[in-house]
Each structure stands twice: as C-alpha cells, then as structure tokens.
Amino acid sequence: MYAYDELDRTLLNERVEEFRDQVKRRLSGELTEDEFKMLRLQNGVYLQLHAYMFRVAIPYGTLSSQQLRRLAHVARRYDRGYGHFTTRQNIQFNWIKLAELPDALAALAEVGIHSMQTSGNNTRNVTSDQWAGVAPGEIEDPRIWSELLRQYTTLHPEFSFLPRKFKFAITASAHDRAAIKVHDIGLRLHKNAQGETGFEVLVGGGLGRTPFIAKTIKPFVHGRDLLSYVEAILRVYNQYGRRDNIYKARIKILVHELGIEKFAAEVEEEWRAMGDSALTLDDAVIEEVRSRFSYPIYEKLPHMPEELKKAAHDAVFERWRRNSVFTHKVQGYAIVTVSLKPVGGPPGDATADQMDAIAELADKYSFGEIRVGHEQNLALPHVAKRDLPALFKALEKIGLATPNVNLISDIIACPGLDYCSLANARSIPIAQELTRRFANPETAELIGRLHINISGCINACGHHHVGHIGILGVEKNGEEFYQITIGGRADENAELGVLIGPAVPFGEVADVIEDIVEAYLALRGRPDELFVDAVKRLGVEPFRERVYATR
C-alpha cells in the first residue's frame, strides 16, 4: 500500500475545497453549465440519463480495507447502496446529487482517495496489473512507477486541457493483465543488458470507433527518464493532436496520421530539446516513493497446509479453488479473485454491504488489502493458503464465491442504455441473460477460458473489440441490434476481433453466442485449445457459417 503523506493530503483537501467553490458558483448561476461542465468532468462527474454519475479513481487498482469501507459509506449515504467497478480501476456511483458531491469527496479525501481526472480531456487514472507486487515472476513492483506517474499527471499545469482524454497503463509481468496495448500510453517494465530498470513505451492504442493496437515508440526508456519522455509525448500531442473533430482527437489518430516513425521522431526531437530537466528521476526520488509503499510481513508457511488437504474433498470448494485461486510469489500464500459476476447480476456491481464484508475479509485474511482489476472483479492479494477454506465459506455467504473467473460468464460490460446517455443499446440485460445460459459451472469449466465483452455503443467502454467474443450494441430503426466479433484479445498478444456477420436483434444475442460456443466445442483441436486460439487457427468462417446457416 502507498501511504499518503501530509503533502498528498493537503493537495487533496485543496482540490475538494476548490470543487466545493465551483459547485457553489454553479448552483448560484455564477458559472454557466458550459463552464461548469469541464470543471465537473475534471472531478469525475458526468450527467447521465437519470442523474449525475460520479467516478472515483482507484489508482493502479490498490485499495485498503479502510478505503473500501469508505466507498461503501459513500454508496450508502450518497447513492443507492451500491457501486459499479469499471474496466479502468475506477468505481462509479450512479445516483449522486450535485449539492452533496463536495461532502462525498471530502469523505473520500479523508482516506486518500479522489475523483480527480477520472473524466474530461486530461490524463486519467493510471492503471496497472491488479496482481502488482504479488505475481510470480514479476520484474519489480510497477506501482512505484504508477505512483510517480499518478503524482506527475495530477493537476498538470500544461496538460489539463488536452485534445481528448489520455490513459496510461503499466505492467511488469510477461503476461499483460493491464491491457497496455489498448491505452494511449502503455508501459512495459523491463531491464536492459546492464540490469537497469526501464520501459518499452507503446503509444496510440485505444478502442472506441477507430480501434488501434498501440505501437512501440521506444523499446527502452530508462526509468530515470520516464517522466521526461512522457512529457515529450504529451507536449507533442497537446500541440498537434486534432481539436477540430472529437472523434479524431485521440493520440491514436495523430500517430496513425503521421505514422509511428514520424511521430516518434517528433517526440525524440522534443525530448532531446528538453535535455536533462527537473523531471529526471534520481535514485533518491524513486526511493522516496518506494519507501512509502508498505508490504506485508509474510509468515513462513507450507506449500500445502493441512486445511487445504482436508478441504480438497469438498467438490464445491475445489471447483472454486481451481477457478479463483492463483499462485502467489510467496510460498504458502495465494491470490484470490473475487468474482463480481454472479449469475443474473450486472457485471462489476457490489453492494455497500458486500464492500464492507470484503473489507472485513481483507482485514482478516489479506493484510487489509484489496485489488481491483480491469475485468471488473476484485482480488484479495495475500491470502494464506490455510485460510482458503474459511475464506471460501465467508465469500459464499455474501454471494461472492461464483467460480467463473476467466470463464464465459465472467463478462465485461459497460452500463449501457440502462444508465448511459451515450448508449445505443442495453448491455447489462445481455450480460445477465448470458450468465443464466451458462450458469452451469461444469459447462463453463468445459468451455474453458473465454472472455465476453459487451459495449452499448461505439465508444467501446466494454472493450468489445478485444473480447474473445465482442458484442456491440447499435441502433437500427429504433431497435437494439448487436454486432458480434470474435478473436479479439487484450493481453500481450492483443488483437482486434473480427465481425462475424450482420447484427442480430436483442432477443437473439444469447442464442448466437450459444451457437458460437457449440461450434467451438465441436471444432477445437484438443480440450485445452482455448476459444481464442481456435479462432486464430480456423478463422471466422466456420463460426459465421454456424451462426448464419439457420438465420
């Protein structure tokens, strides 16, 4: 965990007071809605279909139990008793009242969380691997660098009015759980031949109506130069990114229009001109930030404790363990993913009571720490294996032991037309229906790893382009239709999915997905050939044939 110091706290309180003043000026009419819009967006406040939506950042996906309890409090006191975890390590509240927002922000600031820059045309929450610091084989904890970037991007005097939003993601593992290739800047931590820490910098990834996989702009930027290199990219983008058309304003379009070589040359020239600037991070500075991360003091525990051996006879526990428990870098410990995808539920939602309960379990079993992943699930990152049976029982009791992590019903979905004023179609009911169709855990396990992503419009908040199966809601003559893509992925081998054919109406989506899955089960080479690998090998055609032959 990163511990805020007096300076971090002061800045946060100053921000809350500034926003309180802005809300007051809006309510008195001193600020027009046009003027206020940008200010509220910079504090994570959107106007949705029914009410204001309030988005709170969970930087690099790390939460303390105290912070999670405070989120539960905000859900209960200022909202309708629940929150929605998003695909970018944020939580959203959907029913907030404008006049009460400053108090909600003040309550969050007390525990060191905020909503700064969770929307608007600025640098957004810096996301990272939700297993940072505990994943086996990780090069080093990427959150040190994420925190340096968080501070650097917070209230940046030059880059708070960019052409469009700007998102960073960072990973330090071979397997990318942070989807860095679909971010404006993706950072892959690695070491050079001298053993020094640095980053492969990728730029121009993104989804939305013009999806692109990010391209490598520089294979190795030394850690000490991370901020100056990022500043060079942002400066080039701030000056030359398009501002004439909101749909062409993301950096991916600039990179695409200039070409990566020309863009890289522009950045290089700017970076060289900056020279050795105040942004250069010396070791003392990096150590300063590193020193404010605290780590659990692990016990020396056996790899296979008695408790686990005993519980292995319980088939229900075993299924959950096989599915939701992952290897930790320390022997005797495990990472537990808590699925927020119950059968029939909206993906990523948690009630205030569940949040409180998870906070309590984190205190009891995970050194008070919780992680939030872009798949809209939570994780307890440091669970002693001997505690797994007890933890399972406790999770079961609060409805959070669904053994579907990474399986077909572990669906990523945006809020869609049920909440969002941009949406063309509903997302949540599609997800709910699919979780019911694939409710049988044996079937889901048989199908194996399969990611379904649903977006209710072309803005692609559900990341449908990179779902193994992607579902995109569109509107046709006033009715909800859905385009289906297959073969997408968001990891280190990121690819965009391919459309299988004409859009289908709302009522047929679940049938189509069942057809695709049946085709896969019939076509896969071996039981362990994943759906996405089968699509890669076979192409779209056999799936298209199966779906449209009878339609």
Add this chain to the structure above:
Amino acid sequence: MPLVKNGKIATDIFVHIPDGAELPGDGAILVSAARFLEDPEALLRRPGKLGVIWPNNRDVDDLVPWLDRLAAVALVFPTFRDGRAYSQARLLRERHGYDGELRATGQVLRDQFVFMLRAGFDTLEAKKESDVEAFAVTAKRYSVFYQPTGDGRLTALNRRLAQRHSESAASE
C-alpha cells in the same frame, strides 16, 4: 478587459491594434502575429512598447529571433478547453528564456489561473470582472504542486527529500 498583472489588478497599457488599422505614433501596442511578421524590424524600431498576439496553432520557434526585443507576448485561449497555449507558454519561458510580459488572452477564467501561473503567464486578461477580483484567493488555493515547471515553486518530491535530509541530519 479586466487585467491581473504580476498578482495585482492593473490597467492595461497596451492598445490592441486590429490588422490594417493605423499605428499610433507612440505608446504600447499589441499587434497580431501576421502583422508583426510582415515587417518585424519596422515595428520594433517604432517608439513605444511592442507586444505580439501569437496564435495557438503556430510554432513559437518562429517568434524566437525577436523575443528579447518584445515587451509582451499574448497567447490565446480560443476556448478554455483548448490548452495549446500552456505548452507555448512553458516553451517561451523555460526553453527560450523569454522574460517579458506573458499574457493569457481569450476565454480566461478563474479556474485556470493556477495552471496559467504555473505555466509562466504573469498577466491574465480575464473574461469576467468577478474572476479578477477573486484572483488573490484563487492564486493561493493550492500550496502543493507535483510537477516541476519554470515558475520556481518547489515540488512535493523536492520538499519530501528536503524533509528527509533535515530529519536524518537531526538524528545524527
């Protein structure tokens, strides 16, 4: 237009001369970049201070040869959402060493004041009288800054390191 200069409410001594209009014989004037670049030397020879209004889509490199002879550079925020002039301001101050008046014009609102000061602006041509009056309070709203810019304010990282040094010195 209400003006804040070097932290105080001020009267604007510069007269904005539209393109094509005749130049007054003396006194401080502001002219467009286009007019300035037509014949910079002639304008610079004229008695009286000269300032140039520089558009936000033109590279400031083109202005660099004359910087040390200009009394003012006015950068433009066509809307408050367009942040290009923040980069131009920092480049003028921090890379090109410009130390004359650097003025923010256009849709300049209270809520951008701190960003503008940090980027190097010393003169703010605010849209609203009430924002000018609120300058003193607004400029003091923040006491902690994460990024180093050319404005000399200490960053949070600097302050932490300094604190560490003094703590370790005290414990020795």
